Amino acid sequence: MASHKEGTGYTTAVAVIGLGSMGFGMAKSMKRAGLEVVGYDITQSAVERFLAEGGRVAATLTDAVEGADIVVSVVVNAQQTEAVLFGPDGIARAMKPGSVFISSATMDPAIARSLAERFEALGLHYLDAPISGGAARAAKGELTIMASGSPEAFAAARPALDVMAARVYELGDAAGIGAAFKMINQLLAGVHIAAACEAISFAAKQGLDLQKVYEVITASAGNSWMFENRVPHVLAGDYTPLSAIEIFVKDLGIVQDMARAERYPVPLVAAALQMYLAASGAGMGRDDDSSLARLYAQLSGAKLPSKG
Known part of the structure; x- marks a missing residue:
């Protein structure tokens, strides 16, 4: 995976799905840190707000994740997360090998485990990573992230985690613990x-x-x-x-x-x-x-x- 290192010319490509109050701040933090960020939201006002900040947006979910090293999903709940991954326009089969899906929605731990199993069966990485801190801290890159997943998922997600959060708690090696x-x-x-x-x-x-x-x-x-x-x-x-x-x-x-x-x-x-x-x-x-x-x-x- 590409990594953001000063002077190397390599930049991590990140797709942010959901540009509401939290997702907008998280996307803004990563963009400010020099990551290559593309946003996606079904709400036009959210799209326009990110564009006004100089952000790039995609017209479809699959366009958003094309070439992405990291996909950060900041949707409302488990149902929306499942739709993002496995719905009619789902991204699970559009993401490139070795990339990681960071799931930030609050959900039942059993559902997080089920989604991770289905996703990882495709040869991709899933990081269960709910967030806390509010919109102001999201915009400053000072969130608390409660994360669990495989060592490979953590490694793949690290460039985004490092700039989104003041604290990343690594809570276990399986999805559901963070939830x-x-x-x-x-x-x-x-x-x-x-x-x-x-x-x-x-x-x-x-x-x-x-x-x-x-x-x-x-x-x-x-x-x-x-x-x-x-x-x-x-x-x-x-x-x-x-x-x-x-x-x-x-x-x-x-x-x-x-x-x-x-x-x-x-x-x-x-x-x-x-x-x-x-x-x-x-x-x-x-x-x-x-x-x-x-x-x-x-x-x-x-x-x-x-x-x-």
Whole structure:
């Protein structure tokens, strides 16, 4: 595989499938580092945004992966990942020998293992590599990547991993391990967001100064990364989706399915999932996940700040 080495003239060719908030940032980071990046997305606005940054885009999936050493898939879920690989326009049979597919979608570990087995049977490499860190860190090349796969998959993916992430955790030699780590992260993230939204809305119901609540809690033992990150959205009354409610409808649903299969109780996940479902049902599914605070406010009559 070609590698990016200063002065050699060789540049890794990378295809990024999915140019949403995360994929766009990841593509931008790799392009900035000197990798040869081609993007693909079914949404015209995403394509235009990448073009405006000087990026190259492909008209079809198979065009995107032609000649690529690395394909980074940043789609929403397992179903989309399977369609990218094995659907009518799937890329599995279009990728060149020895290339690697980096799967960043959050999914059930069993599905990750199944996709990897089918893909690797074609003589290609599959790296199970879910991501964490948000769009801002993606754009800076500072993601956390929870990866598992064969040593060959890691070696083939290294040029992209090195410039997309501040931390790459190598968690095992088989697909599915990275996915399982990501689901533990999502369990905590989803519950912490729900707790943060419950707390700030309860503070509003008490008539407290919410800016002062934020100041005090972020300096106290009750703080969490999610409280510190999401409550400012509530204080600004701005629910522009940086991470949507529907993400946690999906992810906590996966956690609950995994737990049920293992006969493992997850009562906090179950309670949080019901709140995300209620927010989605109330029309907030595509809004920021801090919209749980709005749901609590609607249920209780608490008054939250308005935008502006």
